[in-house]
Amino acid sequence: MKVINSITLLIAFTLMATTLIAQDPQTNRLENSPRHHEWIEIKAGDKTLKAFVVYPQVSEKAKAVIVIHENRGLTDWVRSFADQLAEQGYIALAPDMLSDFSEEYSQTSEFPSSDEARNAIYKLENSLVTNYLNESFEYLKKLPAGNGEVAVVGFCWGGSQSFRYATNNPELSEALVFYGTGPKDASEYEKIETPVYGFYGGNDQRVNSTIEASKAAMEQHDNFYDYEIYEGAGHAYMRAGDSEDGSKENIDARNESWKRILKILK
Numbered sequence: 001m002k003v004i005n006s007i008t009l010l011i012a013f014t015l016m017a018t019t020l021i022a023q024d025p026q027t028n029r030l031e032n033s034p035r036h037h038e039w040i041e042i043k044a045g046d047k048t049l050k051a052f053v054v055y056p057q058v059s060e061k062a063k064a065v066i067v068i069h070e071n072r073g074l075t076d077w078v079r080s081f082a083d084q085l086a087e088q089g090y091i092a093l094a095p096d097m098l099s100d101f102s103e104e105y106s107q108t109s110e111f112p113s114s115d116e117a118r119n120a121i122y123k124l125e126n127s128l129v130t131n132y133l134n135e136s137f138e139y140l141k142k143l144p145a146g147n148g149e150v151a152v153v154g155f156c157w158g159g160s161q162s163f164r165y166a167t168n169n170p171e172l173s174e175a176l177v178f179y180g181t182g183p184k185d186a187s188e189y190e191k192i193e194t195p196v197y198g199f200y201g202g203n204d205q206r207v208n209s210t211i212e213a214s215k216a217a218m219e220q221h222d223n224f225y226d227y228e229i230y231e232g233a234g235h236a237y238m239r240a241g242d243s244e245d246g247s248k249e250n251i252d253a254r255n256e257s258w259k260r261i262l263k264i265l266k
Contacts, residue, residue, distance in 0.1 A: 024076070024243075025080075025242065025243060025244070026075075026076040026077045026079070026080035026242070027076055029080045029083055029084075030076060030079055030080055030083060033054075033083050033087075034057065035054050035055060035056065035057060035083060035086045035087065036054070036055040037052070037053070037054050037079075037083070038052075038053050039051070039052055039053075040053055040139075042095075042135045042136070042139055043135075044131050044132055044135045045131060047099065047100040047128070047131075047132075048099060048100055048106075049095055049096070049099045049100075049132050049135055049136070050095075050096045050099045050106070050107050051093050051094060051095040051096060051099075051136060051139075052074065052079050052082060052093070052094045052096070053082075053091070053092070053093045053094075054079075054082045054083050054085070054086035054091070054092045055086060055091055055145060056086045056087070056088070056089045056090060056091060058089050060147075061145060061146060061147040061148075062089055062090055062091050062145060062146060062147060063089075063090050063091070063146070063147055063149040063150075063151065063173070063265065064090065064091040064092070064093065064140035064143065064146045064147075064149065064150045064151070065085055065090050065091070065092050065093070065150070065151045065152065065153055065265070066093055066094075066095065066133060066136050066137065066140065066150065066151070066152040066153070067081060067082050067085070067092055067093065067094040067153055067154070067158075068094075068095070068097070068133070068152065068153070068154030068155070068157075068158030068159075068161050068162055068165075069094060069096075069097065069108075069154075069155065069157075069158050070155045070156040070157055070158055070236065070239070071118045071121045071122070071156055071157035071158075072108075072114040072117050072118050072121075073096065073097070073098050073108030073111065073114070073117040073118075073120075073121065074094055074095075074096040074097075074098070074107070074108040074109075075108070075114075077239050077242065078094050078155070079094060080242070081094075081155075081238070081242075082094045084258075088262055088265075090265065091140065091143065091145060091146055093136055093139065093140055095132050095133070095135075095136045096108050097121065097124060097129060097132060097161075098111070098117060098120055098121065098124075099132070101120055105120070121157060126164070129161055129164075130164075130165065130168050133152070133161070133165050133168070133169070134168070134169070137150055137169060137171070137172075141171075149173045150171070150172060150173060151172060151173045151174040151175070151176065151265060152165055152166075152172055152174075152175050152176065153175075153176035153178065153261070154176070154177065154178065154180060155178045155179070155180070155236070155238060155239070156178070156179055156180060156235070156236055157180070158178075158180065159177045159178045159179055159180020159181075159199075160177075160180035160181045160182075161180070162175050162176060162177050162178075162180060163175060163177045163180055163181070163182045163183065163196060163214075164183055164188075166192045166193075166194045166196055167183060167188045167189070167191040167192055168191070169194070170191075170192075170193035170194060172194040173194070174194060174195050174196075174197060174264055174265065175194050175195070175196045175197070176197050176199065176261065176264065177196060177197065177198045177199065177227075178199045178200075178238055178257075179199065179200055179201060179204055179207050179235050179236065179237075180207065181207055181210045181214070182210060182213070182214030182217070182218075183217075186213075186217045186220075189214075189217040189218055189220070189221050189223060190221045192218070192221070192223045193223075195224040195225075195226070196218065196223070196224065196225045196226075197225075197226050197227065197260075197264055198211065198214075198225065198226070198227030198228070199227070199228060199230070199238075199257050199260070200227060200228070200229045200230070201229070201230055201232075201233035201234045201235055201236075201237045201250075201253060202229050202230060202231035202232055202233055203232065203233065203234045203235075204233075204234060204235040206235070207235065208229065211227065211229075215227075228256075228257075228260065230249075230252070230253035230256060230257070231249075232247075232248075232249030232252075232253070233249050233250050233252075233253035233254075234247075234249075234250060237249075237250040237253045237254055237257075238253075238254050238257060240254075241253055241254025241255070242254060
């Protein structure tokens with residue numbers, strides 16, 4: 001009986017260890033974070049916006065950041081990024097832009113696959129995205145733990161939305177655009193009052209081919225636009241560089257970008 005129990009325990013410990021090894025670093029970060037995480041619901045007209053919020057462990061009121069996800073929806077990596085922001089002293093709110101998408105799907109996690117979530121993202125109307133971002137902004141502005149300052153950061157599809165949101169909200173403190181394109185309509189840039197910071201991978205010609213047009217439009221209207229291109233890094237290098245399996249170029253670009261993020265937000 002003792003031999004059987006020992007074997008059972010050995011198998012259990014082996015399975016537990018295998019599970020921990022297989023778990024991705026984002027899941028590990030979220031599960032082991034000492035910071036307060038919560039899911040909230042915000043009324044947005046006839047819709048209900050679901051969002052993930054992380055609070056920093058600080059003694060003073062903190063600046064807040066809206067985190068706009070990639071084209072696969074609100075993934076664990078995006079939530080992990082929000083946790084990393086909070087670790088640096090910022091309140092982070094990541095809205096799920098697929099909230100109330102349909103009667104069948106009310107949030108990203110309900111989609112059968114990331115491909116189907118991506119297909120749904122590109123069906124969203126800009127007006128709905130703006131409404132969700134406005135509601136996120138107002139929530140953070142009124143948050144007792146916040147100091148009233150709200151920035152926005154977005155990745156890929158979310159990077160483009162971060163740039164576009166700067167045309168809709170002059171009260172943003174900063175807009176950080178990760179490998180996202182600027183508005184196609186040059187007249188939209190006239191509405192921008194917020195400083196815009198771009199982050200781009202050198203091996204991302206699809207996005208990088210639009211930088212000069214954005215730069216020219218921003219300069220035409222005397223808008224602040226500062227960007228960095230991280231040579232050797234690819235599209236989505238922040239996510240790819242967040243893994244030990246990432247290339248040296250992506251990891252280096254991710255680390256350098258974090259230094260720049262913190263310098264900008266301060």
